[in-house]
Amino acid sequence: xxxxxxxxxxxxxxxxxxxxxxxxxxxxxxxxxxxxxxxxxxxxxxxxxxxxxxxxxxxxxxxxxxxxxxxxxxxxxxxxxxxxxxxxxxxxxxxxxxxxxxxxxxxxxxxxxxxxxxxxxxxxxxxxxxxxxxxxxxxxxxxxxxxxxxxxxxxxxxxxxxxxxxxxxxxxxxxxxxxxxxxxxxxxxxxxxxxxxxxxxxxxxxxxxxxxxxxxxxxxxxxxxxxxxxxxxxxxxxxxxxxxxxxxxxxxxxxxxxx
Amino acid sequence: xxxxxxxxxxxxxxxxxxxxxxxxxxxxxxxxxxxxxxxxxxxxxxxxxxxxxxxxxxxxxxxxxxxxxxxxxxxxxxxxxxxxxxxxxxxxxxxxxxxxxxxxxxxxxxxxxxxxxxxxxxxxxxxxxxxxxxxxxxxxxxxxxxxxxxxxxxxxxxxxxxxxxxxxxxxxxxxxxxxxxxxxxxxxxxxxxxxxxxxxxxxxxxxxxxxxxxxxxxxxxxxxxxxxxxxxxxxxxxxxxxxxxxxxxxxxxxxxxxxxxxxxxxxxxxxxxxxxxxxxxxxxxxxxxxxxxxxxxxxxxxxxxxxxxxxxxxxxxxxxxxxxxxxxxxxxxxxxxxxxxxxxxxxxxxxxxxxxxxxxxxxxxxxxxxxxxxxxxxxxxxxxxxxxxxxxxxxxxxxxxxxxxxxxxxxxxxxxxxxxxxxxxxxxxxxxxxxxxxxxxxxxxxxxxx
Numbered sequence: 203x204x205x206x207x208x209x210x211x212x213x214x215x216x217x218x219x220x221x222x223x224x225x226x227x228x229x230x231x232x233x234x235x236x237x238x239x240x241x242x243x244x245x246x247x248x249x250x251x252x253x254x255x256x257x258x259x260x261x262x263x264x265x266x267x268x269x270x271x272x273x274x275x276x277x278x279x280x281x282x283x284x285x286x287x288x289x290x291x292x293x294x295x296x297x298x299x300x301x302x303x304x305x306x307x308x309x310x311x312x313x314x315x316x317x318x319x320x321x322x323x324x325x326x327x328x329x330x331x332x333x334x335x336x337x338x339x340x341x342x343x344x345x346x347x348x349x350x351x352x353x354x355x356x357x358x359x360x361x362x363x364x365x366x367x368x369x370x371x372x373x374x375x376x377x378x379x380x381x382x383x384x385x386x387x388x389x390x391x392x393x394x395x396x397x398x399x400x401x402x403x404x405x406x407x408x409x410x411x412x413x414x415x416x417x418x419x420x421x422x423x424x425x426x427x428x429x430x431x432x433x434x435x436x437x438x439x440x441x442x443x444x445x446x447x448x449x450x451x452x453x454x455x456x457x458x459x460x461x
Numbered sequence: 462x463x464x465x466x467x468x469x470x471x472x473x474x475x476x477x478x479x480x481x482x483x484x485x486x487x488x489x490x491x492x493x494x495x496x497x498x499x500x501x502x503x504x505x506x507x508x509x510x511x512x513x514x515x516x517x518x519x520x521x522x523x524x525x526x527x528x529x530x531x532x533x534x535x536x537x538x539x540x541x542x543x544x545x546x547x548x549x550x551x552x553x554x555x556x557x558x559x560x561x562x563x564x565x566x567x568x569x570x571x572x573x574x575x576x577x578x579x580x581x582x583x584x585x586x587x588x589x590x591x592x593x594x595x596x597x598x599x600x601x602x603x604x605x606x607x608x609x610x611x612x613x614x615x616x617x618x619x620x621x622x623x624x625x626x627x628x629x630x631x632x633x634x635x636x637x638x639x640x641x642x643x644x645x646x647x648x649x650x651x652x653x654x655x656x657x658x659x660x661x662x663x664x665x666x667x668x669x670x671x672x673x674x675x676x677x678x679x680x681x682x683x684x685x686x687x688x689x690x691x692x693x694x695x696x697x698x699x700x701x702x703x704x705x706x707x708x709x710x711x712x713x714x715x716x717x718x719x720x721x722x723x724x725x726x727x728x729x730x731x732x733x734x735x736x737x738x739x740x741x742x743x744x745x746x747x748x749x750x751x752x753x754x755x756x757x758x759x760x761x762x763x764x765x766x767x768x769x770x771x772x773x774x775x776x777x778x779x780x781x782x783x784x785x786x787x788x789x790x791x792x793x794x795x796x797x798x799x800x801x802x803x804x805x806x807x808x809x810x811x812x813x814x815x816x817x818x819x820x821x822x823x824x825x826x827x828x829x830x831x832x833x834x835x836x837x838x839x840x841x842x843x844x845x846x847x848x849x850x851x852x853x854x855x856x857x858x859x860x861x862x863x864x865x866x867x868x869x870x871x872x873x874x875x876x877x878x879x880x881x882x883x884x885x886x887x888x889x890x891x892x893x894x895x896x897x898x899x900x901x902x903x904x905x906x907x908x909x910x911x
Contacts, residue, residue: 250859251855251858251859252855273858273863273864274855274858274859275858275859275860275861275862275863275864275867277859278858278859278860278861278862279861282859283859284859286856286859289856290850290852290853290855290856291853292853292856292857292871292874293874294873294874294875294877294878295870295871295874300857300860300870301860303860303862303866303870304857304860304861304862305861307861307862307863307866308861311861343874360860364860364861
């Protein structure tokens with residue numbers, strides 16, 4: 203479904219990603235873990251089409267198409283979704299209008315009839331019920347004055363409504379207390395299907411107690427240094443990033459010696 | 462460069478002579494003395510140049526140099542019922558007064574079942590029929606000694622809307638004043654002069670609409686005087702949709718007495734060069750005054766709002782929110798003057814101006830101008846100029862919304878803030894719709910140019 207090959211990314215001349223390889227298949231949940239500054243959010247942003255980054259090498263293929271050629275909205279219409287680390291406040295635009303517009307753009311692209319206000323409301327209420335999220339926030343301006351927890355719940359509600367094929371959760375756990383974390387991760391779990399792939403980007407292993415991944419990748423200094431199953435996250439929790447970093451620099455040092 | 466342009470003064474002087482001959486014996490009245498005085502003043506002032514501080518960013522040379530014809534005998538047949546119906550504001554029930562090229566057209570108007578104590582009609586008629594009240598207020602508030610356009614309007618006072626509310630008069634239905642410019646091909650000028658007198662404890666909603674039925678060149682030079690007596694409440698809305706070749710200069714001078722409330726929402730869509738001077742004088746205690754505005758400029762439009770709020774007495778509140786959206790090579794000007802006189806303790810004045818620039822060619826000059834002589838007052842002002850938020854655009858795009866549409870949504874949300882303050886649902890819906898249409902037009906025009 204998603205194939206990232208040897209991806210190199212810069213921002214203002216500084217190299218952030220230094221050759222990422224990642225392959226995600228339908229139904230899989232991948233966790234990308236890394237410390238601050240490792241490039242994990244950059245990876246999420248580049249996949250969703252943020253143009254402040256320069257892709258200097260490599261490729262991203264999504265459903266057989268060259269993703270780097272697509273605008274962010276085209277990617278979304280093809281079934282990509284990103285839950286933002288910092289959801290944006292948009293005063294004056296109601297959540298329901300925002301979501302209905304997005305959903306209908308996606309439906310149009312799929313050759314489906316756009317939903318009218320009534321059908322949309324029905325659709326969104328169904329989804330909110332599955333997620334156990336209140337629909338109070340629908341008539342408020344997008345994220346305006348929302349608490350951190352509300353913002354993240356709103357992201358999950360959007361994900362449920364837009365029914366993506368591939369969802370990227372960019373540090374969805376950041377700034378959440380334990381209750382909010384549970385609601386958000388329960389939501390994600392309820393949206394796990396055999397066709398839907400999910401990439402969870404996180405700093406902490408904590409989230410992975412709730413959303414259990416099939417694969418874990420550790421990102422350090424712009425490269426995936428280690429991949430494994432869910433046990434890798436536990437190992438990381440025990441050792442901490444420093445030890446992994448030390449192991450990795452040993453490897454690097456040895457490599458450099460042999461050269 | 463000179464401070465004034467006077468090369469066309471002769472045209473206005475001779476227009477005045479013709480105008481005078483058509484006044485049918487009214488030439489000896491008090492009003493005519495004022496007209497003559499105003500004409501002298503205009504002759505002395507001439508049209509301002511950009512060396513005049515008040516006109517620094519707005520060059521009216523093209524108005525000063527054009528040979529506008531003054532229409533003394535309007536042809537009402539140039540306007541069809543459909544032209545009027547375009548402004549029925551979603552079927553809103555109103556008392557309607559229609560003015561064509563500045564003259565009242567009885568056959569297009571409809572005023573029925575007025576409550577007691579309310580008079581609605583043409584100023585031309587009121588100058589005869591309601592002479593005492595008119596004399597007491599007309600030309601008493603809108604100063605013309607330092608403003609060439611007001612002087613010119615005053616020199617040519619003849620017709621416009623007259624609204625009189627006696628003490629305690631309440632009128633439910635909004636009063637709609639529709640000023641239409643006919644499609645005449647040679648450039649012409651009209652001088653609508655409106656007078657609203659709101660007695661004590663009276664209440665009314667007034668809508669002024671200025672528009673043209675064709676894309677022709679003309680000049681609307683309008684002055685409205687509003688007297689708001691004690692405890693009276695006036696809601697005022699102005700929709701300016703002049704033709705894209707038209708010039709529009711308007712002054713609304715409000716004079717407020719104790720505990721009165723005046724709220725104005727002015728929306729500018731049209732015109733090539735537009736200058737609005739909303740001015741409120743708060744000359745008694747306990748006054749509330751609100752001046753809001755939204756302007757949408759595209760192409761090479763220039764829209765200039767010069768607001769003035771004069772706090773003359775203590776314990777008054779004023780509120781101003783002006784928002785502008787500028788695209789293409791459109792220019793905006795906002796100058797917000799607030800005077801707080803020595804006497805005006807406990808004044809609370811708030812002013813906000815926000816402009817959104819959608820293109821590299823668009824620009825805005827904005828200047829708050831606070832002159833405060835009292836020492837126990839609260840005055841706040843804020844001006845922001847910005848572009849659309851890239852983060853917000855990206856966020857909308859990641860939800861499947863195309864960039865153009867995302868831009869429209871964000872622009873619309875920015876503009877809606879002012880429109881949402883219009884209490885009449887039908888008019889509010891009309892303005893919302895009009896913003897959307899204008900945004901889409903811009904984009905289509907933008908695509909054409911690329």
